[in-house]
Amino acid sequence: MTEQRIKWLELGAFDDIPKLGSRRIELDKMKIGLFRTASDKIFAIEDKCPHLGGPLSEGIVHDNCVTCPLHNWVISLESGEAQGADKGCVRSFPIKIANHRIFLGVSKLHEESA
Amino acid sequence: MKKESLVIVGNGMAPGRMLEHLLDNNLSYDITIFNAEPRVNYNRLMLSPVLSGEKTYEDIITHDDDWYKKNDINLHKAEPIASISTENKTVTSKNGKVVSYDKLVIATGSSPIIIPLPGHQLDGVMTYRDLDDVDRMLTVAAASRASKEPLKAVVIGGGLLGLEAAAGLAEQGMQVTVLHLMDTLMEKQLDPSASWLLSEAFKHRDVAVLTNADTEKIVDRGDGAVSGVILKDGRKIPADIVVMAVGIRPSTTLAKDSGIEVERGIVVDDQMQTNILDVYALGECVQHRDTCYGLVAPLFEMAKTLADNLCGTESSYTGSVTATRLKVNGIDLYSAGDFNDGADRQEIVLRDASAGVYKRLVLKDNKLIGAVLYGEASDGPWFFDLLKKDADISEFRETLIFGQAYQGGAQLNPSEAVAALTDDSEICGCNGICKGTIVSAIESGHTTLDAVRAQTKASSSCGTCTGLVEQILTWKLGDEYEAAAITPVCGCTHYGHDEVRHLIRAKSLRTIPQVMQELEWKTSCGCAKCRPALNYYLVCEYPADYKDDYQSRFINERVHANIQKDGTYSIVPRMWGGQTSSKQLRAIADVVDKFRIPTVKVTGGQRIDMLGIQKEDLVPIWRDLGEAGFVSGHAYAKGLRTVKTCVGTDWCRFGTQDSTGLGVRIEKFMWGSWTPAKVKMAVSGCPRNCSEATCKDVGVICVDSGFEVHYAGAAGLDIKGTQVLGHANTEDEALEIIVAVVQMYREQGHYLERMYKWSSRVGHEEIKQQIMENKDKRKRYFDRFVASQKIAQVDPWTERVAGKDRHEFMPLTVVSPAKVTHLEVVR
Missing domain, CATH: 3.30.413.10 (Sulfite Reductase Hemoprotein, domain 1)
Known part of the structure; x- marks a missing residue:
């Protein structure tokens, strides 16, 4: 997947996501959680806990992780990997910020939906 | 042989440094400099000390007239360049002077960003960038000292420059307010803990700091001079001057008009050459590998590279890791590298609450990649050096955070926070026993918990302060005292719940970052275990003043409904004492039909539970229920x-x-x-x-x-x-x-x-x-x-129907499949 083939989809303003908070986006049928950390990094991962499908975007954000609201699994926002003793992984998506707007890189999704 | 001609446009610190390198290499160009400012070269980093009165202009000159004369450099002061002809290899000044070049260096620097707010042209609105700005501020400051009441200054921008300006103006006796758009100061260089300490330090020197402050307009006094600013939320702040310090923008007009490639800045390669042969650029006006720099260290590195290349030594500039130090008297602050959290990264945090010290190092693969130091930053350059060198620190990782002098050194004392309490801090709330009383009991030979209890009654009632009494024993007696193990709140702290609650009270801690700093939390922003606990303790301790930390609440308490296994919600309206009426039941039935709620259930607590509600439907449902007189049943609450x-x-x-x-x-x-x-x-x-x-x-x-x-x-x-x-x-x-x-x-x-x-x-x-x-x-x-x-009895459902936390109840964006196939290609 080359850089050129990523399509950047504008999602909204940086400030639409509260610090240490999250928002959900719906892209076709997929739900993606957007998270903003204490140090103002934005991450996007599939909004579906690898454990039992809980909506991660409803969890508490701390460091670069989110704790799932259903059973407290801790998921890395960077890699999508479950932390600690739990095993599992969710998809993560590239994000870029330009002019205080958030863009999601969507080439893979695009291929799938095409 | 005739010397080659080198023309430099701009005379800031970057070309100044480049000239020094050129002269060191004994290379003889015929050098001509055009400077828009009517001055010789001075150290722009030292503007803050000039503003605060510690230094004068003369003190900060780096190259005076004699230096240019001695080195045979032709300096044109107050002579801006109007155009460049890259075809004829000439530059033309505003006054019509034409000079031809063999090599050209563009160093036009940057200009401060002026937000085009209504009123930005008023008299008294200024920027903070060069000596003219400082002169203007000093004039106002002098007027302030001469007037009965100090004059008021508003500084827009809580970054490095804005804070330095604010501190300088405060030093000059003005009454200063800093307005910052984001919720923490210097958010790009600092993590939230350090930002909080910084903002406290400014408050202590009587500088008001307003965060989340979005300026709407600058107000005209009536005669074209400024009288204050109005924020978007309606707050009004009176001001005699308004300083805009929101950032800088590369000055690229000249280059752009001359056909040189410009994006955000003048685009240069690793040799500092633009897209045109023999035309170079350096300093704050350039964009190198997509980055524009505003700090001095990268500019100096660029200057060295360019000087080498002009001397014929091939040299490459590959970008800089930057370090920031705030130059304000009495505030010691240093930040370098990347201090974001990450799964592959570890952090080492040292907090010394009594000394107001916070240090955080971020490690990756046994290498230091970021550092934030507050309160005691003398090791900053040492850390920065380790960081730049990519040094493997595994050998001395244990003691790394104590800095260079302590390699192989000291152990942390877990009783430090107790030691820092004053003698009249209350330890045992039940019996009103202060630390001093306990200390004297220990000193008079009561060296066990029971003995202290018997002597002072401390921890003899509810017992929740037992841990603290034990820490005082440990602090006084050291290894002689063996304390019972305390179960910490979570991995972020060594304190247990009781200790945290008592210390919040004893030290009058009022926010989560403050608790984490003063109690020396081991992580930078806590975890999903400790944050909701701290939030509750603060809500309980300061019901009237504490601002509930929304992001430290579990989802159910954020959206005032109960999350279910499939991500839908259930809601339970309040039925006082379990009583209901036909009107209420009818309203519930209507809501169930209207929103197709799949399950309705009578609960064990004599209420009606509606399950399977989509999040987006919550607020409309509450609107309907509210009209029938229902309020939230708090079926989701720790309450x-x-x-x-x-x-x-x-x-x-x-x-x-x-x-x-x-x-x-x-x-x-x-x-x-x-x-x-x-x-x-x-x-x-x-x-x-x-x-x-x-x-x-x-x-x-x-x-x-x-x-x-x-x-x-x-x-x-x-x-x-x-x-x-x-x-x-x-x-x-x-x-x-x-x-x-x-x-x-x-x-x-x-x-x-x-x-x-x-x-x-x-x-x-x-x-x-x-x-x-x-x-x-x-x-x-x-x-x-x-x-x-x-304060507590406000119905959360009614509040949300009225619009509170609207973002919580709808997705940020919903993209339809049709749109997904027509996405714009950004790059």
Whole structure:
């Protein structure tokens, strides 16, 4: 997947996501959680806990992780990997910020939906 | 042979440094400099000391007229360049002077960003960038000292420049307010903990700091001069001057007009060459590998590279890692590299609350990649050096954070926070015992917990301060004292719940970042375990002033509904005492039909639960329910849930008291209060106990002679009958007892600790003594509950129907499949 083939989809303003908070986006049928950390990094991962499908975007954000609201699994926002003793992984998506707007890189999704 | 001609446009610090390197290499170009400013070269980094009065212009000159003369450099002051012809290889100045070049260096620097707010052209609106700006500020400051009242300055921008300007103006005696758009100062260079310390330091020097402050306009006094600013939220701040310090923008007009490639800055390659042969650029005007720099270190590195290349030595600039130091008297602050968190990264945090020190190092693969130092930053350059060198630090990782001088050195003392408490800090709230009393008991030979207890009564009542008393013993006696193990709140701290609660009180800590700093949290922003706990403790301690930290609440308490396994929600409207009416039932039926709610269920707490609701439907449903008079039933809260009742003397032939009426009264009195864990209650009209009051957190059994108040029952994970707290003759007395015991639990319970666990920890006798025997104490608990209820009783559903937290209830974006196939290609 080359850089050129990523399509950047504008999602909204940086400030639409509260610090240490999250928002959900719906892209076709997929739900993606957007998270903003204490140090103002934005991450996007599939909004579906690898454990039992809980909506991660409803969890508490701390460091670069989110704790799932259903059973407290801790998921890395960077890699999508479950932390600690739990095993599992969710998809993560590239994000870029330009002019205080958030863009999601969507080439893979695009291929799938095409 | 005729020397080649080198023309430099701009005379800032970057070309100044480049010239020094060129001269060091003895390379003889015929050099001409055009400077727009009417001055020689000075050190722009030292503007802050000039503003604060510590230095003068003469002190900060780096190259004076003699230097240019001596080195045979032709400096044109106050002579801006109007155009460049890259074809003819000439530059033309505004005054019409034409000079031809063999090599050209563009160093036009940057200009401060002026936000085009209404009123930005008013007299008194200025930027903070060069000596002219400083001169203007100093003139105002002099006028301020001459006037009776100090003049007022507003600084827009809480970054490096803005804070330096604010500190300088405050030093000059002006009354300064800093407006910052984001919620923490210098958010690009600092993490939230360091930002918080910084903002406290500014407040201490009487600089007001307003965050989340979005300026709407600058106000005209009526004569074209500024009189203040108005923020978007309506706040008005009077000002005699407004300093805009929101950032810089590369000055690229000249290059762009001359056909040189410009994006955000003038685009250069690793040799500092633009897209045109023999035309170079350096400094703040360039864009190198997509980055524009505003700090001096990268500019100096660029200057070195360019000088080498001009001398014919091939050299490459590959970008810089930057370090920032705030140049304000008395504030020691250093930040370098990348300090974001990450799964593959570890952090080392050192907090010394008594000395106001916060240090955080971020490591990756045994290498230092970021550092934030506050309060004691002398090791900054050493850390920065390790970072730039990519040094492997595994050898001295254990002691790394103590800095260069301590390699192989000291151990942290866990009792430091206790040591820092003053002698009159209260340790034992039950008996009013201060630290000083405990210390003197220890010093007079009472060296065990029991001995201190017997001597001072500290920790002899509810016992929640035991850990703290033990820490004082450890602090005084060192290894001689062996403390019982304390279970920490979570991995972020070594303090237990009791210690945290007591220290919040004793040190009057008022925000989560403040607690984390003062109690030396081991992580930068806590975790999903400690944050909700700290938030509750602060809500409970400061009901009137504490601003609830929304992001530290579990989802159910954020959206005021219960999340279900499939991500839908359930809601339970409040039915006071379990009573309802045809009107209410009709409203519920209508809502169920209208929103196609799949499941309706009667709960164990005598309420109606509607399950399977989409998040987006919550607010419209609450609107409909609200119109029928419903408020939230708090079925999701660590707070008062339900008061179950039976029909009592209203209908029942065995009823002894108005149990329904009392249940409704208790519920109306206590709803909305937050507690450590959920609280369920019941009132039964006779000992047959139809409302099952004897397995509740608080239960009342009505009898002929009055009311038996029970508490600490459970029918969940554990099954436990209640204990009898005491007898009340009247409803009023019963209510006072119930409220007081709940308040005692609110003040002492560990977060998520149910009432029955609290009571077995603290002891039934102690609770009974405080609530039933000590009437004064009971009254004080009651009063504190009443005070906190003044703020707590706002229906969260009504608030959200009115628009609060709207972002929580809808997705940020919904992209349809059709749109997904027509995405714009950004790059």
